[in-house]
Amino acid sequence: MPTLRFDGQAVTTQDGETVLEALLRHGLAVPHGCRSGICQSCLLKAREGHIPAPAQAGLKPALAEQDYLLACRCVPDEDMVLEIPSAGTLRTPAEIAAIEPLGGEVIRLVLTPEAALDYRPGQYVTLWRDEQLGRSYSLASLPDEGQSLEFHVRVIPGGQFSGWLAGEARPGDRLEVQEAAGSCVYTPALRDANLLLVGTGTGLAPLWGIVREALRQGHRGQIRVMHGAVECDGLYLHEALKRLAAQHDNLHYHASVLRPEGCSAVDERPLDELVVETIGDFSDWHSYLCGAPELVNQLRRRIFLAGARMDAICADAFLPTAPAKT
Amino acid sequence: MTTLYERLGGEAAIDKAVDIFYRKVLTDDRINGFFDDVDMERQANKQKAFLTMVFGGPNQYTGQDMREGHKHLVARGLDDSHVDAVIEHLGSTLKELGAADEDIAQVAGIANSVRDDVLNR
Ligand SMILES: Cc1cc2nc3c(=O)[nH]c(=O)nc-3n(C[C@H](O)[C@H](O)[C@H](O)COP(=O)(O)OP(=O)(O)OC[C@H]3O[C@@H](n4cnc5c(N)ncnc54)[C@H](O)[C@@H]3O)c2cc1C
Ligand code: FES
Numbered sequence: 001m002p003t004l005r006f007d008g009q010a011v012t013t014q015d016g017e018t019v020l021e022a023l024l025r026h027g028l029a030v031p032h033g034c035r036s037g038i039c040q041s042c043l044l045k046a047r048e049g050h051i052p053a054p055a056q057a058g059l060k061p062a063l064a065e066q067d068y069l070l071a072c073r074c075v076p077d078e079d080m081v082l083e084i085p086s087a088g089t090l091r092t093p094a095e096i097a098a099i100e101p102l103g104g105e106v107i108r109l110v111l112t113p114e115a116a117l118d119y120r121p122g123q124y125v126t127l128w129r130d131e132q133l134g135r136s137y138s139l140a141s142l143p144d145e146g147q148s149l150e151f152h153v154r155v156i157p158g159g160q161f162s163g164w165l166a167g168e169a170r171p172g173d174r175l176e177v178q179e180a181a182g183s184c185v186y187t188p189a190l191r192d193a194n195l196l197l198v199g200t201g202t203g204l205a206p207l208w209g210i211v212r213e214a215l216r217q218g219h220r221g222q223i224r225v226m227h228g229a230v231e232c233d234g235l236y237l238h239e240a241l242k243r244l245a246a247q248h249d250n251l252h253y254h255a256s257v258l259r260p261e262g263c264s265a266v267d268e269r270p271l272d273e274l275v276v277e278t279i280g281d282f283s284d285w286h287s288y289l290c291g292a293p294e295l296v297n298q299l300r301r302r303i304f305l306a307g308a309r310m311d312a313i314c315a316d317a318f319l320p321t322a323p324a325k326t
Numbered sequence: 327m328t329t330l331y332e333r334l335g336g337e338a339a340i341d342k343a344v345d346i347f348y349r350k351v352l353t354d355d356r357i358n359g360f361f362d363d364v365d366m367e368r369q370a371n372k373q374k375a376f377l378t379m380v381f382g383g384p385n386q387y388t389g390q391d392m393r394e395g396h397k398h399l400v401a402r403g404l405d406d407s408h409v410d411a412v413i414e415h416l417g418s419t420l421k422e423l424g425a426a427d428e429d430i431a432q433v434a435g436i437a438n439s440v441r442d443d444v445l446n447r
Contacts, residue, residue, distance in 0.1 A: 297366075304345075
């Protein structure tokens with residue numbers, strides 16, 4: 001079995017084990033999150049050794065060329081020498097400009113990075129509180145609106161990141177922002193396509209970016225935004241989206257609430273039924289699905305079976321940080 | 327002689343074939359239990375590699391990969407009847423794409439040639 005050299009130690013991997021699993025099994029500190037190749041928290045740089053292709057899937061070409069890899073997706077086929085990327089190479093320091101309630105359990109976080117972040121609406125970044133504690137959040141802002149970055153964060157009581165934001169964090173506190181990742185973005189080639197944007201909870205954040213970017217670029221096809229929440233106050237952009245829909249003939253907004261007591265202008269069907277029944281035949285639709293992993297995966301399958309092309313479905317499941325296996 | 331892969335239209339045609347084929351497989355209760363990986367993208371990529379191979383396109387599949395890749399499914403009961411169902415869907419996919427009967431027979435032949443590797447025999 002291949003041996004890994006990391007942080008002055010030699011670690012022998014077990015059959016089929018990833019680099020991340022092997023290093024964690026030996027008690028070595030490696031930042032990580034989703035363990036699914038999405039959040040890019042586990043980025044390492046290979047000094048020596050062959051990098052298997054799956055370990056670089058989704059990385060920007062510039063990073064792949066410099067031998068960066070995702071430890072959670074790297075099953076080594078020969079000995080490797082690995083290191084944590086040196087501080088500052090991939091992360092931009094940023095200051096908290098604002099933390100304010102948006103509705104329900106959701107807060108808006110605004111950051112001012114020291115240097116402009118290169119990103120496209122619909123992408124996400126990992127925000128780091130310190131060397132080890134990072135969580136992914138989707139960008140809700142547009143690069144053209146200025147340098148500040150906006151996020152919609154659902155507060156989970158006791159959550160290491162979201163709980164800290166809601167409780168202790170203050171404007172002026174500093175964070176680090178990792179390079180943007182993710183391929184659920186709007187491209188001008190889609191200008192005449194019909195867009196279906198479905199989000200649960202804060203899954204609306206990237207869609208808020210995408211819908212505004214599409215309109216800014218003069219989108220000509222239909223756009224349907226469908227937002228699902230547990231209670232009315234979770235529809236944290238209800239008024240803003242209604243206003244936007246009133247201003248654009250090709251934009252329609254639908255809201256689905258699980259417990260609709262006292263809500264106005266919402267659909268009582270569960271989000272997945274609403275989506276499937278409203279669209280019917282998905283063969284002309286380009287879909288973006290964001291938020292709770294179960295719903296995203298289930299909808300993706302239903303939409304595909306209802307006629308959507310595989311490459312016309314873009315899904316971002318907000319996977320929680322996986323606890324260490326012991 | 328051109329391969330079926332080229333005649334169908336290369337990689338773009340494969341993408342279309344994967345969509346049709348995968349949809350058939352997912353709705354077939356005889357076999358969809360073997361394809362219920364939540365990671366649809368990874369599944370689709372595997373099917374793309376498989377279709378590329380049976381259509382005679384550029385691929386790096388070896389018998390060994392076929393064995394390794396299906397070991398866990400054989401442990402879950404994968405047998406000849408499931409391979410038959412897959413070959414049936416391959417055929418109807420090709421028909422929808424307008425392939426000739428000889429081509430369909432040839433693809434079934436290639437798929438059959440890896441049957442023992444797939445079933446780890
Ligand atoms: C690509 C991507 C994009 C994301 N974008 C966003 C975004 O825009 N907005 C946003 O709010 N979040 C987003 N997330 C989720 C986010 O990264 C964190 O997982 C989340 O904020 C919880 O982190 P925490 O440190 O507060 O909680 P943790 O300390 O990690 O967890 C605290 C406890 O809560 C549990 N828990 C974690 N997540 C959930 C959940 N969803 N529901 C119930 N219990 C949970 C954990 O199992 C744990 O027991 C995204 C995730 C990914 C992978
Ligand atoms: S990408 Fe490896 S832990 Fe998320």
